[in-house]
Amino acid sequence: MAELKAGTRLQSAVCDSEVMVISAPAGDADLACGGSSMIAMDADKSGGAPDAAQSDGTQLGKRYVNEAGDLELLCTKPGAGSLSLAAETLVLKEAKPLPSSD
Amino acid sequence: MNITMLLEMASSGFADRVAVQEGDRALTYGQLFAAAGSAARCLRESGAEHLALLDSSSPAVAVALFASAWAGVPYVPLNYRLTGDELDSLLERVTPTMLVTDAERAADLAGREGITAISSADFLEQSASGEPLAEPWAMDGDDIAILLFTSGTTGAPKAAVLRHRHLVSYIFSSVEFGGAADSDAALVSVPPYHVAGVASLLSSVYSARRVVQLPAFSAAEWLRLAREQQVTNAFVVPTMLSRIVEELENNGASDPGLPALAALSYGGGKMPLAVIEKAMRFFPGTGFTNAYGLTETSSTITLLDPDDHRSASASDDAAVKRRLVSVGRPLPGVELQVRNDEGATLGANESGEIYVRGEQVSGEYLGLGTRVEGDGWFPTRDGGSIDEEGYLFIEGRVDDVIVRGGENMSPGEIEDVLLEHPSVADVAVVGVPSVEWGEAVAAMVVARGEHPEVADLQALVKQRLRSSRVPGRIEFINELPYNETGKLLRRRVRELLADSAGVAE
Numbered sequence: 001m002a003e004l005k006a007g008t009r010l011q012s013a014v015c016d017s018e019v020m021v022i023s024a025p026a027g028d029a030d031l032a033c034g035g036s037s038m039i040a041m042d043a044d045k046s047g048g049a050p051d052a053a054q055s056d057g058t059q060l061g062k063r064y065v066n067e068a069g070d071l072e073l074l075c076t077k078p079g080a081g082s083l084s085l086a087a088e089t090l091v092l093k094e095a096k097p098l099p100s101s102d
Numbered sequence: 103m104n105i106t107m108l109l110e111m112a113s114s115g116f117a118d119r120v121a122v123q124e125g126d127r128a129l130t131y132g133q134l135f136a137a138a139g140s141a142a143r144c145l146r147e148s149g150a151e152h153l154a155l156l157d158s159s160s161p162a163v164a165v166a167l168f169a170s171a172w173a174g175v176p177y178v179p180l181n182y183r184l185t186g187d188e189l190d191s192l193l194e195r196v197t198p199t200m201l202v203t204d205a206e207r208a209a210d211l212a213g214r215e216g217i218t219a220i221s222s223a224d225f226l227e228q229s230a231s232g233e234p235l236a237e238p239w240a241m242d243g244d245d246i247a248i249l250l251f252t253s254g255t256t257g258a259p260k261a262a263v264l265r266h267r268h269l270v271s272y273i274f275s276s277v278e279f280g281g282a283a284d285s286d287a288a289l290v291s292v293p294p295y296h297v298a299g300v301a302s303l304l305s306s307v308y309s310a311r312r313v314v315q316l317p318a319f320s321a322a323e324w325l326r327l328a329r330e331q332q333v334t335n336a337f338v339v340p341t342m343l344s345r346i347v348e349e350l351e352n353n354g355a356s357d358p359g360l361p362a363l364a365a366l367s368y369g370g371g372k373m374p375l376a377v378i379e380k381a382m383r384f385f386p387g388t389g390f391t392n393a394y395g396l397t398e399t400s401s402t403i404t405l406l407d408p409d410d411h412r413s414a415s416a417s418d419d420a421a422v423k424r425r426l427v428s429v430g431r432p433l434p435g436v437e438l439q440v441r442n443d444e445g446a447t448l449g450a451n452e453s454g455e456i457y458v459r460g461e462q463v464s465g466e467y468l469g470l471g472t473r474v475e476g477d478g479w480f481p482t483r484d485g486g487s488i489d490e491e492g493y494l495f496i497e498g499r500v501d502d503v504i505v506r507g508g509e510n511m512s513p514g515e516i517e518d519v520l521l522e523h524p525s526v527a528d529v530a531v532v533g534v535p536s537v538e539w540g541e542a543v544a545a546m547v548v549a550r551g552e553h554p555e556v557a558d559l560q561a562l563v564k565q566r567l568r569s570s571r572v573p574g575r576i577e578f579i580n581e582l583p584y585n586e587t588g589k590l591l592r593r594r595v596r597e598l599l600a601d602s603a604g605v606a607e
Contacts, residue, residue, distance in 0.1 A: 098277075
């Protein structure tokens with residue numbers, strides 16, 4: 001467990017998923033993917049597989065949020081596991097498209 | 103955070119889609135990412151502390167932008183229209199640097215101390231092969247991504263500092279990843295050294311849109327390329343839109359022949375009402391977006407979107423109709439305020455200086471520190487007002503305000519009135535030194551056909567505004583001085599007026 005900071009990148013220990021923190025609540029947070037705690041980008045993967053109950057997968061470029069709305073992650077690499085904070089599975093954030101301005 | 107991550111994502115999701123093309127040169131997203139890595143390695147090995155780019159648009163621009171971000175050195179796009187002396191003084195400020203430039207300059211500058219010059223063509227060719235820089239890019243958002251020398255319409259150029267976190271915040275708040283369709287294409291005709299040129303690349307990359315570059319703008323070529331490439335999105339400065347509409351009129355075209363063009367956005371200067379109204383008639387199937395922003399704010403901070411354009415244009419309510427000349431409302435995450443000279447926040451429709459706050463706002467100049475205040479607000483030096491519904495109206499640079507006998511007046515207000523005269527094609531109003539008033543109002547007019555009578559023009563201003571606004575001097579000129587992105591050079595107008603006064607005396 002570690003404190004999440006905007007801009008931090010993390011990877012899943014059990015699938016290909018990678019995320020970047022957009023915003024996060026203060027204090028230590030147990031961020032997991034596929035049911036296992038996410039690890040630093042230079043750490044070694046566990047070699048395990050995602051928990052069957054946490055295998056809805058992540059999609060490239062999508063944002064994931066918690067219900068409280070104080071955690072937002074960007075998926076920078078897709079994988080098989082689902083993202084969760086403590087016991088709460090994160091959900092896809094609906095994008096509100098803006099007109100292209102440049 | 104690092105803008106290279108935006109490209110990495112596009113490359114992993116859309117490797118085979120064309121990222122950028124100019125003429126017969128094109129790079130897919132996969133190739134662009136690989137080229138950026140290879141160029142980053144060369145850049146690191148050269149020992150350069152900056153990567154300067156001094157050339158018109160080509161795929162080399164995109165490679166240079168991301169190679170410098172990957173290597174962790176600031177990218178410095180320079181204005182190729184500057185004179186040799188001006189360029190030398192800017193180059194001195196960024197040495198040791200790698201310089202990607204045209205073949206002639208690359209040869210001229212070979213051997214200059216602190217400069218590793220390479221032609222755009224060679225740079226592209228070299229980066230097409232070779233190992234990427236082994237080290238990953240730094241993720242410290244505080245690293246400098248870009249130094250952009252401001253156009254210096256009021257003085258010596260300053261280098262605006264844009265850090266990775268500013269640019270990434272801007273993209274995250276305004277662009278959906280991979281939002282572009284396979285068939286989408288953006289036509290980029292603004293030069294690489296303009297913040298809109300940088301922003302259009304970043305936005306297109308993150309939406310995985312194909313970028314079609316037009317290195318030298320002409321209305322005819324813009325139309326030809328947009329048709330040939332079935333362009334769906336384009337950004338133009340107001341002068342370009344005005345010339346495109348003129349070209350269509352001159353050709354007697356009833357239809358622009360651009361059925362694919364879904365979105366046309368404009369910004370970078372004041373859009374005359376007559377031009378946007380005419381453009382909307384010529385492009386009925388196209389959604390128009392007005393984007394307002396500054397170099398110091400990582401490009402766009404407010405948008406007048408296509409629905410705003412349509413509802414303003416169709417409305418009988420004067421307050422709604424007026425919004426067609428507004429710059430719209432702030433992007434998500436951007437806050438605006440209008441303040442008076444004493445710093446007090448003003449209410450709806452009151453004119454003052456525009457302040458902006460948000461994560462994309464830099465407000466910093468190299469060696470001069472930041473102009474952002476402790477609570478995050480950045481004074482834009484643009485004057486304006488915000489209406490009841492939050493639409494922002496720009497009223498010119500605060501520094502251009504004319505103070506005549508203690509009364510503040512905006513040149514734009516007087517110019518708008520003079521432009522209503524059928525014989526006035528273009529006009530610039532500036533303050534000139536006056537013993538009696540401190541500053542006096544003077545106008546430089548480009549006549550359409552016969553010169554209008556000075557007395558008639560003065561009477562028009564007196565009737566529509568008030569006598570204090572009447573230009574005491576009105577001179578005629580064939581063409582007003584604009585920079586290449588259509589920004590009126592008011593300092594130059596004042597110089598011209600000073601010169602002609604000298605001659606008259």
